[in-house]
Amino acid sequence: MDIQGSRVLVLGGSGLVGMAVCRELLRREPETLIVHGRRPDRAEAAVRELESRSGDTRIAAATGDIFSLRGEPSERERVLAQVRQLRPGDLDEFTLYRLLADSRADIVVDCVNTATGIAYRDLFKATERVAVELDRGEASVEGIEHLLESLYVPRLIRHVQIMYRGMTNTGTRVYIKVGTSGTGGMGFNIPYTHSEERPSRMLLSKSAVAGAHSMLLFLMARTPGAPVTKEIKPAAAIAWKQIAAGPIYRRGVPVRMVDAAPRPLGDTFSTHDPGAA
Numbered sequence: 001m002d003i004q005g006s007r008v009l010v011l012g013g014s015g016l017v018g019m020a021v022c023r024e025l026l027r028r029e030p031e032t033l034i035v036h037g038r039r040p041d042r043a044e045a046a047v048r049e050l051e052s053r054s055g056d057t058r059i060a061a062a063t064g065d066i067f068s069l070r071g072e073p074s075e076r077e078r079v080l081a082q083v084r085q086l087r088p089g090d091l092d093e094f095t096l097y098r099l100l101a102d103s104r105a106d107i108v109v110d111c112v113n114t115a116t117g118i119a120y121r122d123l124f125k126a127t128e129r130v131a132v133e134l135d136r137g138e139a140s141v142e143g144i145e146h147l148l149e150s151l152y153v154p155r156l157i158r159h160v161q162i163m164y165r166g167m168t169n170t171g172t173r174v175y176i177k178v179g180t181s182g183t184g185g186m187g188f189n190i191p192y193t194h195s196e197e198r199p200s201r202m203l204l205s206k207s208a209v210a211g212a213h214s215m216l217l218f219l220m221a222r223t224p225g226a227p228v229t230k231e232i233k234p235a236a237a238i239a240w241k242q243i244a245a246g247p248i249y250r251r252g253v254p255v256r257m258v259d260a261a262p263r264p265l266g267d268t269f270s271t272h273d274p275g276a277a
Contacts, residue, residue: 001107001174001228003028009105011036011066012112014046017178021109022050026057034103036062039252062103064095067117067159075145082154086161091169096159100166108167108227110177114159115210121150124201152209160216167227177217177231182207185235 008030012018014037022035035050037043043061050059064070069081070093081093091097100108126147133139167175183190183206188199214231221229247254 003030003107005029005031006106007032007034007104008107008109009034009036009062009100009103011099011108011110013037013109014039014042015111018109018111019046019049021111021178022046023053025109026050026053026055029055030057030107032058032060034060034062034105036064036066036099038065039063041252062099064099066096066099066112067155068095069093070095070098075142075149079145079148082149082151082158086158086165091162091165094162096162097166100163100172101170104170105172107174108172108176110163110175113180114156114177114213115180115182115206118152118155118159119205119209120202121152121155122202123147123150123152123205126150152205153212156209156212156216160213160220164220164223164226168225172227175220175227175229177229179214179231179233180206180210181233181235182210 003025008025010018010022010025010033013022013035018035018037022033025033033050033054035043035046037046040061040063043063047059047061069078073081081090084090092101126143130139130143130147133143163175166172183199183203188204190199190203210233214233217229217231220226248257249255
């Protein structure tokens with residue numbers, strides 16, 4: 001497919017992989033490049049950075065959590081959105097569908113780490129919380145809703161359904177997914193972990209979701225009327241988006257820095273241990 005003159009949407013375009021993809025796409029002169037980021041500040045910063053090399057390509061920003069409903073849904077609404085039968089009238093409630101509908105892209109490049117977005121809701125902690133509450137005879141509605149909202153399979157299936165409906169309804173011709181192997185392809189004996197477990201349940205959850213996602217994309221690629229669907233699954237890649245100096249942000253808020261004034265420890269610290277032999 002000739003990219004020149006096409007409308008291209010890059011999901012997760014403000015991230016590390018997404019920005020590399022956007023820079024490469026600009027060399028092929030699309031008519032419009034839509035850079036998606038979960039947060040407006042990141043999407044707009046990505047657009048500003050890319051505009052210096054955009055040429056005749058129009059660059060626009062798009063924002064929103066593609067795993068969520070539009071607006072500010074309650075926990076119960078989020079749960080029901082993942083498990084109830086999907087009706088045509090429900091589509092517009094989803095941020096991802098609205099994003100695809102508004103973009104009307106010929107090509108969608110998906111650089112969002114879908115497996116992380118779904119598996120890091122920590123089903124294990126949610127299950128443990130409900131189990132403990134049940135033993136105490138005090139199971140809470142909040143805990144049960146959080147557990148249901150953390151279930152991987154319904155969320156993944158609904159995500160792929162929305163992606164498929166959004167692209168077929170708006171005429172997307174090509175869908176490229178930058179996938180993940182979960183642990184970087186380094187096996188169970190991974191040298192770093194997200195917990196004291198080796199291997200981490202969270203990392204294995206991400207690998208499990210990534211594998212299931214690949215199979216669903218395999219099926220979508222063989223569906224009549226679906227866009228041409230390809231997945232690229234890089235592994236063992238460690239990189240950084242930029243090297244810079246300045247504030248460190250967490251969830252869009254600068255981390256407060258404190259300068260500690262050195263002072264003599266005096267008698268408050270001693271290497272002598274009276275209990276040592």
